[in-house]
Amino acid sequence: MASEGDSKRVLHRVKDTLKIDGPDPSITDLLDFYLNNTNMHGMRRIAVSKGPIKKTIWIVFSLIAVAMVFWQGIQLIQSFYSIAVSVTINYQKLPFPAITVCSLNPYKYNQSQALLEKLDRNTAVALHNIGIAVTNLSAAKRDDEPLPIPLVWLDTTVTNQTVVTDVISGKFHVVPGEVEMRSYFSQNYQSSEPLIAIEVCGEERKCIYNAFTSAIDAVIQWYRLHFINIMAIVPEKDKDKLGYSADEFIIDCLFSGTVCDPSTSFKKLQHPILGNCFTFNDGSDGKSLDIASAGIDYGLHMVLNTRQDNSLPYLAMGAGAKIGIHLQNTTPFIEAVGIDIPPAMESSLGLRVNDVQKLGDPYSDCTMDGSDIDVKSLYDSPYSVQTCQNSCFQWEMIKSCGCANYEQPLPEGSRFCNYDNNPGWEYCYYRLYDMYIKEELKCIQVCRQICSETEHEVTLSLADWPSKASKGWLLRALSKEQGLPANDTLKPSDIAIVNIYFKDLTQKTISESPASSIVTLLSNLGGLLGLWLSCSMLCVVEVLEIFCVDFPWILLKKLLTTCSSAFASLVRGPDPAPSVHFPVQLPVGGSPAEDPPTFHTAMQCPREPIPMPNTPPPQYNTLRLRQIAGYVPDGGSDGED
Template sequence: MSNGKKLTRKLKKNLPVTGPQAPTLYELMQWYCFTTNTHGCRRIVASKGRLRKWIWIGLTLTAVGLVFWQCALLLMSYYSVSVAITVTFQKLLFPAVTICNLNPYRYSAIKSHLTTLDADTEKALKDLYGFVETTIRRRREADSPEDGLYLKKMPLFNLESVNGDELVVKDITSKKRSRMRARVMHKEANSVSVGGENIVGFKLCDPQNSSDCTVFTFSSGINAIQEWYRLHYMNILATIPMAEKIAMGYSADELFVTCFFDGLSCDSRNFTLFHHSLYGNCYTFNSVERGNLLFSSMGGMEYGLKVVMYIDESEYNPYLITSAGAKILVHDQDDYPFIEDLGTDIETATETTIGMQLTESVKMSSPYSDCTIDGSDVPVNNLYNKKYTFQICLHSCFQREMIRSCGCGHYDQPLPAGEKYCNYMEFPSWIYCYFKLNKRFVQEQLGCQSTCRQSCSFKEWTLTRSLAKWPSVSSEEWMLRILTWELGNKINKNLTKHDLANLGIFYQDLNMRSISENPANSIVTLLANFGGQLGLWLSCSMVCVFEIVEIFLVDSFWVVLRQRWHKLCKWWKNRRANQAQESPNIPVPAMAGHDNPICLGDEDPPTFNTALHLPQVQNSQVPRTPPPNYNTLRIQEAFNEVDSDSEDEHL
């Protein structure tokens, strides 16, 4: 390598790095390591010796990894919440209390609609077990119905053997054995054990496809008869007008015998009618529809609600209801009372006292949890016209799928505008469609459980229930006599203790427990934690982070872009040069004259141009000017010193 090139390289190497304007990424990174406040990067470049460099490289990379790990943990904990529980003592709003008789309609009022169904049920019981209820026959006082109408629509079977889809069954009515192909669905277990005649079920088929059938089996004839009866019962109720159903139920004056709240007397005017599809006329105490809501002034039984209810067990439907009493549900005024799912049973001839404790919960919405504030962001239409809850969403979703798949709505849920309830006359296949849809719903195949979300705020009452025999033996006679006398205008019989139920419901104390969620970290705390991690592991601040972003993203991008641009320009110049060399040379004819040696004669005088064409003398050396002696400038020794130093540094 010539001395000039050595000088250029050494001077260029010892010149300061030009920072963001560096021509290469190596020079840019070298300048950053010398000028940054991050100590690890500076030590990598400034350290003498290869071992120290590798040690600092390892320490710096470890610190960077720890910073990323800790910052990732901080980001994940940013969306966590902390739960705060507070207990406050204040005057509490008394909740809404919905009370229903377990018997939805007076049997004497609805028997005209159930004549045929009851006759088929008695026939099935007689054929199965030889049972005849003569008292029920006398009480019904109905005309002779059409025999076997509902048994023909949905026949009952004794299941004798099962071999895959091959079934051997015995018809209850005709006593004939037959083979059929159908799926078996056991309503009380995952498997069917066939070894006797206690396996009772009914067969459902799709009217549009006779080969699509399912036999629903039960381990007890009681469960089979009740399920079979309930399906036909709901089909009949779907055809009865609402005004007639309300008239067949119990009025508030008939249901409530005595009433006290907060030490003061109350009556049926304090209750609001709520018609339930399964329990008939229910009544809500302290409902929002009545306007002025009631508060509990103190805790204890004397300051709660106390009612005595007339159950009227003699009017119970023997096939629909097998237990006697009432059902109650404590809920918020804005909530829909799902009494069939969450209700508490009240026994007859018993005093039931229920102590309440209020808990109010508030959860954080997105991004902290998947709950919804008011249900407006859930793609399910609320059919209940009440405050959004998870149960409302599930029932509304199922009813929507029921209408879409079966063409009609189930009787125990509200209907969208313009739709109809399912019944045999208009929708003959609705029962089979309902069972198939309900199976998919239970197995979470309809998507309702994944679509619906929990509510972010809700109230919950923890109930403590206690029972006592009521009335006592010593007080039974006079109490029942007085109550019979007071109800003389409403009933025409002497009351027994099994016709009455006593309920007391109250706040145990006025302490309200609030459970609220708050963000575990604020944005200020998050940034402070980020700064602490950066200072702990890399000894830098957020300004250093911005500097790193600028160097490794912005400046590096421009360096690479400049290098690409220079390569592109160089390639373009080389291409133009190659094109110029490949272009053809067009010969130009020479002009005749004295410069043309061909035209010269022997007598023409020689010229300078002709002298250039003369042959040169062999073995002749033309003296030339000797090159300058650079050693006289005395620079070589300095270069030798610089070279030795650089070689030492490389070593």
């Protein structure tokens, strides 16, 4: 008799020799294999539990655990991207900021009167026709040639039409339907009183009406628009002569008790609207003025002459000066964010320094230095949101309107817009500016905040100047220093006193830091997986292998097999009908379709019909074999004949 070990060796030899074949595994087989072999206890209990009730309970528990992992995992990831803000206060010697000062009366009226004569004359007529008395009306005569940008009345009392009347000439025309108003009014706005508006028209007489409810605001904006048109073609050297020099504007200057010369200590800056401005401690020489003590005696003291008796009547609505406080070698946007300094007052500006440091990607979209911003800067200064947005709008203006906005820096090879060279540019400008405000241009989205910046917190305090006791001698002394004759004395309304100093030498640093690190995040996720699913990160790899590798591979194989079979059938054509039928002997146990496509059937030997021999073999004991692989032929006997 052959031993059991011999039978096993024969069985292994048969398995190694015979070709193993069977159906491909399916997704169901893969899931069955995974549930029986996974390291997650809950998943295994689904496969090994007996009865539908236990299986259902374990399915519910497993789904709850998976849901908890996803929910708490999302919270952990969100907390990873959150930030913590810390505030640090240091006491140290501080660098004094750059100070830019401009007069609210930018140009000498006696020097620019000839340049603005026609505009001033028409403005006086417009004010008179509006119903505002003008002292110099006798000199105001209406020109035969109207200004290119009219100031008009809009009468919307009549349905389906608007009557447009020129304020200066009195001529009117009727616009059928509703006019396009650039205001917060709706297009079908109806008013019992006419509205005053600025009419700007482009090509083909397409017009926009910039409407106002206040006639004063309308006249100021209308005058400013014409003033920009005029100054856009005036050379820089001529504009410099129209304004005031540093010695004329800054009467006296002290820094930390030391006299500073206005002509040498201040650098001139040409502003498109405010004219000649002057910057103290601008940093162009590479030097920085440091302050070692706080208080008003250790800052900058200036006495400014605003010269109200020689100001432009329709441009300078306010009196005094504008102060801009900024870092060295940066551009001051003084008209937008400057501090107004009133005349006949002593203004004290106390400073504190705040450093703001933000986290970049992935915590925010701030930029470090603007090098990753797709906007070419027109400013000779470091990146800021304002320089980026102004540069972006200027490039869009040149692209859309064919000329540059006068209030922004001029790119090389371009020229400022002017109604003589670019008729209708105002219409294009208003269209573009409305798109900018509505964020339809890319400028606001592209120009991101900077990650690190220094801000100066300003506290303003005011006091009357001069006092009654010192008024007489103080004004006479200042007039004498200015070289005025004895009968010509400065008035308090001409003088503005400014003190700029550090309130203390503390520098507050506001910095952001990650609320959690990547190590903390991974540790928390690992604990979460162990708590709810009793598995480690290897279980995650296991799940990824099943669902990201095996699943797609099975689906791809099935798709390729289906496509290959369809293509082969198409090439082969329909099979001919068989004329002779032969009996097919099925294997013992049923038809081939009874074997489901599982992983186990792929390991079974093919069972083919074995023909019975006509002559029985000799009955030699040495040739007798034990049952192999559980197969016993029909009619076979394990005993001796």
